[in-house]
Amino acid sequence: MRLRNILLIILTIFMIGCTFYQLKREINLPGTFQKMTQPQLDEKKTKSPFLKVHMKNGNLYLFDSWKIDEAKSAIVGNATLFSPTREVISKGQATVSLDGVALIETNFLKPSPASTALKIVSAISAVILTLLFISLPGE
């Protein structure tokens, strides 16, 4: 039944909906980063794709890929460097010594409970309507 298939596709789209996020920001001293184990750093990298490194002179490195070097004395990766007035100074590969770092910022996204609540209502509606579709006699 063509119409039934179309309606089931609509139902699927309707169930997916969109996700709203909430932001969790963490500010760490460079020493805290140095003390982290590799799995802890890997977890941070997975959750926070960007790393903001606030320098003591007011500059800011925005890393879109990063790692801590083996000696745990520098952050290495691809970054954009901003001045205190937030003009772009440079872009590209950067190695930032932790000595000059004031704070390290990470930002995590979590699905908002508002999003979860709407998804539950969507899912219940979709399940009930799907069951009704299934119970319809075929052609």
Place this chain on the structure above:
Amino acid sequence: MVIVEGRKMNKIEVSMKKDEIFHLATFLILFLVISCKTFHAPPQYLPTAKQAQSDVYGGWIEVKTNKGNINGELIAIQEKRVFVADLRTLHEIDLEDILSARLVTYNPESSKVFFQTAGGIVSTSILAFLIAVLTAERASSLEEILGAIFLPAAIIIVATPIWVTVGTGAAIYQSNLPIIDYPKKPLDAFIPFARFPQGIPPDVDKNSIRMKIPKKEMK
């Protein structure tokens, strides 16, 4: 006659349900307007939660002091002062002068919650209506037609208030998520969302600092 009377009763019941739904919707909309915290950030100033991950500016702050109101970008909180930049200058506000303050850390996109709720109501209603049509197509008597309509109609009558209630609650929750209020929360909670969470470095010329200029399209 019984069927006719039954139909009349159904109409009255449906009409009462419609009134109840209308009153509930009006109440919930008023509740939504009252419960959602307001702020006056310029359009396009606030990044979304996703964009805030790579935004290099401070959050939007509205400070009420005993000398007047100051709105702008939160630059830093240090030495018992709050630094707020607008398009003209950098304001230094003594903590003791602050009556209240509101920080908005990102755009909550509450309108998306509203549209998803509206979409949920519309799609549930359309699909329930189509089920009724498909079932009624095969009905051979008036009783069967009424039977085919009953369940989808009940789904619409029950689902709409649930959608409205959950959607309103979700919109209120979402709109309040990125807001931090002082004195409800200490000003220390504002610091991670300042342009300089470490404080303004001594070498930086304070006169050069201006708030972020809102862009029409932010990546």
